[in-house]
Amino acid sequence: MAQLKVAALAGGVGGAKLADGLAQILPPGSLTVIVNTGDDFEHLGLRICPDVDTVCYTLAGIANPATGWGRADETWQAMETLGALGGPTWFRLGDRDLGVHLERTRRLRMGHPLSRITRDFCRSWGIQHTVIPMSDDFVPTWVYTNEGELGFQEYFVHRQCHPQVTGFRFEGIENARPAPGVVEALRAANLVILCPSNPWVSIGPILAVPGIRQAIEEPRKAVVAVSPIIGGQAIKGPAAKMYRELGIEPTALAVARHYGSLLSGFVIDTVDASQSGEIQAAGVQTLSTAAVMKTRADRARLAGEVVEFGRRLAVQG
Amino acid sequence: MAQLKVAALAGGVGGAKLADGLAQILPPGSLTVIVNTGDDFEHLGLRICPDVDTVCYTLAGIANPATGWGRADETWQAMETLGALGGPTWFRLGDRDLGVHLERTRRLRMGHPLSRITRDFCRSWGIQHTVIPMSDDFVPTWVYTNEGELGFQEYFVHRQCHPQVTGFRFEGIENARPAPGVVEALRAANLVILCPSNPWVSIGPILAVPGIRQAIEEPRKAVVAVSPIIGGQAIKGPAAKMYRELGIEPTALAVARHYGSLLSGFVIDTVDASQSGEIQAAGVQTLSTAAVMKTRADRARLAGEVVEFGRRLAVQG
Numbered sequence: 001m002a003q004l005k006v007a008a009l010a011g012g013v014g015g016a017k018l019a020d021g022l023a024q025i026l027p028p029g030s031l032t033v034i035v036n037t038g039d040d041f042e043h044l045g046l047r048i049c050p051d052v053d054t055v056c057y058t059l060a061g062i063a064n065p066a067t068g069w070g071r072a073d074e075t076w077q078a079m080e081t082l083g084a085l086g087g088p089t090w091f092r093l094g095d096r097d098l099g100v101h102l103e104r105t106r107r108l109r110m111g112h113p114l115s116r117i118t119r120d121f122c123r124s125w126g127i128q129h130t131v132i133p134m135s136d137d138f139v140p141t142w143v144y145t146n147e148g149e150l151g152f153q154e155y156f157v158h159r160q161c162h163p164q165v166t167g168f169r170f171e172g173i174e175n176a177r178p179a180p181g182v183v184e185a186l187r188a189a190n191l192v193i194l195c196p197s198n199p200w201v202s203i204g205p206i207l208a209v210p211g212i213r214q215a216i217e218e219p220r221k222a223v224v225a226v227s228p229i230i231g232g233q234a235i236k237g238p239a240a241k242m243y244r245e246l247g248i249e250p251t252a253l254a255v256a257r258h259y260g261s262l263l264s265g266f267v268i269d270t271v272d273a274s275q276s277g278e279i280q281a282a283g284v285q286t287l288s289t290a291a292v293m294k295t296r297a298d299r300a301r302l303a304g305e306v307v308e309f310g311r312r313l314a315v316q317g
Numbered sequence: 318m319a320q321l322k323v324a325a326l327a328g329g330v331g332g333a334k335l336a337d338g339l340a341q342i343l344p345p346g347s348l349t350v351i352v353n354t355g356d357d358f359e360h361l362g363l364r365i366c367p368d369v370d371t372v373c374y375t376l377a378g379i380a381n382p383a384t385g386w387g388r389a390d391e392t393w394q395a396m397e398t399l400g401a402l403g404g405p406t407w408f409r410l411g412d413r414d415l416g417v418h419l420e421r422t423r424r425l426r427m428g429h430p431l432s433r434i435t436r437d438f439c440r441s442w443g444i445q446h447t448v449i450p451m452s453d454d455f456v457p458t459w460v461y462t463n464e465g466e467l468g469f470q471e472y473f474v475h476r477q478c479h480p481q482v483t484g485f486r487f488e489g490i491e492n493a494r495p496a497p498g499v500v501e502a503l504r505a506a507n508l509v510i511l512c513p514s515n516p517w518v519s520i521g522p523i524l525a526v527p528g529i530r531q532a533i534e535e536p537r538k539a540v541v542a543v544s545p546i547i548g549g550q551a552i553k554g555p556a557a558k559m560y561r562e563l564g565i566e567p568t569a570l571a572v573a574r575h576y577g578s579l580l581s582g583f584v585i586d587t588v589d590a591s592q593s594g595e596i597q598a599a600g601v602q603t604l605s606t607a608a609v610m611k612t613r614a615d616r617a618r619l620a621g622e623v624v625e626f627g628r629r630l631a632v633q634g
């Protein structure tokens with residue numbers, strides 16, 4: 001096999017952790033992280049890209065390890081001031097974080113595409129691998145619930161995932177184009193990794209951008225997903241709750257079925273090892289390992305195992 | 318004379334100081350501060366109202382006493398972050414200050430007029446007197462200079478008043494309306510005070526809003542200006558430089574002539590006492606006193622003298 005080229009699809013926290021593991025073990029130039037922007041939204045006049053920021057902050061080593069979102073050593077003066085004036089504080093924006101949103105919004109208004117802005121920010125933060133938002137087009141995710149249609153952050157942060165989900169809509173996705181470099185990175189990759197992010201609202205929007213799924217499927221390559229469901233639970237976020245509300249038992253197997261024929265390999269936690277047989281019966285190789293990433297070292301270790309697994313699959317063709 | 322009703326016209330630092338002095342000595346309900354908004358501008362997608370904020374922060378006791386602008390106990394995380402990403406930092410926005418601009422901009426986008434927002438903010442900050450922006454219409458000041466026409470904050474902050482001034486333009490002022498309460502407060506006042514703010518770019522725009530000058534002149538009342546020029550210098554800001562560049566020697570007398578027939582009284586510093594005769598010859602009474610406000614007590618003392626002077630003029634009719 002030629003030099004390994006990895007493209008990873010990622011959403012927020014779980015995706016960012018595995019992306020960080022991959023960044024730790026792969027040489028610069030061999031990893032492209034393609035990030036969901038379906039959770040982007042406009043708030044307080046600012047364009048906020050939570051998944052892109054979580055991935056970038058994590059790769060830059062400036063993420064808040066306690067929350068999983070936002071920045072380390074953050075202060076909250078602006079938000080406290082705004083709150084004292086009666087403004088909305090349900091979406092917590094730290095002062096440093098605000099600086100990022102202000103500058104991103106300024107550049108977007110100047111006409112810079114999000115992908116270029118993200119590239120520039122990554123350079124400022126010393127990120128040596130490539131991070132690309134899935135699209136420069138604004139394709140906000142809407143969540144259908146028993147309380148009506150909610151914007152994703154309204155559902156996710158403001159309503160804390162309480163409403164019962166009945167479906168999703170990625171607004172404008174049919175006309176969205178992959179950001180420059182996305183299709184190229186996917187076509188050039190010999191291993192595509194679907195990070196342990198929410199299949200519905202993190203990986204789903206990426207795969208829904210016209211052209212991205214095809215670039216994963218052709219030319220043929222190893223495609224490995226890491227299950228975000230471990231022991232019937234999501235490590236973080238509403239993935240398991242969503243599966244249940246959509247009438248599907250939340251299991252690693254359910255995630256493997258979700259991705260279906262796209263996958264050549266699937267990584268599950270050892271607690272779910274009993275599901276291996278059924279996944280393999282569908283023609284998907286499995287790797288069963290410790291899939292919970294608690295420490296930075298866990299990320300690198302899991303990333304190493306995923307890459308090794310993918311490399312074997314790639315060689316098998 | 319009936320209960321004293323004072324309306325004060327104010328710009329930034331000097332105006333805010335005298336307004337604070339007036340607020341210290343006058344009972345709530347008897348003082349309305351009408352603030353210049355000609356220096357308002359849009360920056361980083363935010364509506365920023367430097368003079369309104371300086372007046373409000375000062376009256377609320379949360380102004381930064383060292384700089385004269387911005388807030389006390391301020392932090393700069395957002396601006397540092399934005400700067401590290403290559404964004405513009407020439408207009409220094411502290412984190413708490415940003416919270417104000419974010420919430421004001423949010424409300425403006427919802428359609429709230431600036432005067433209502435300012436009233437709400439004053440209430441949050443415990444300000445017991447009335448503060449009204451001169452107009453709810455956006456009437457940005459442009460400065461004609463030897464380097465072309467510059468937005469006011471571009472001239473004032475970014476270029477630090479270096480370009481040579483040839484004139485001013487208050488964009489859209491001919492169609493601006495006084496904010497609700499402005500004309501009422503001026504008509505009801507028996508004393509109008511022009512604070513020691515820049516006559517060209519702080520008091521000038523207020524007087525240029527159609528209807529404001531008339532409401533000062535009718536019904537007839539005492540109108541007292543406090544000279545911002547002391548010993549040929551401005552305590553703060555470019556007023557003296559502007560006079561020189563416009564071919565006028567910067568003196569208290571020049572300021573008195575600037576306001577002309579609007580004035581019934583003029584307050585000058587003792588260092589300028591020799592100009593009293595010439596000012597009085599134009600039919601304007603003078604009060605010569607220590608007009609530099611270094612401490613909070615200075616503000617109250619000067620305000621007391623100005624009010625007493627104005628009260629005498631009002632009684633004389």
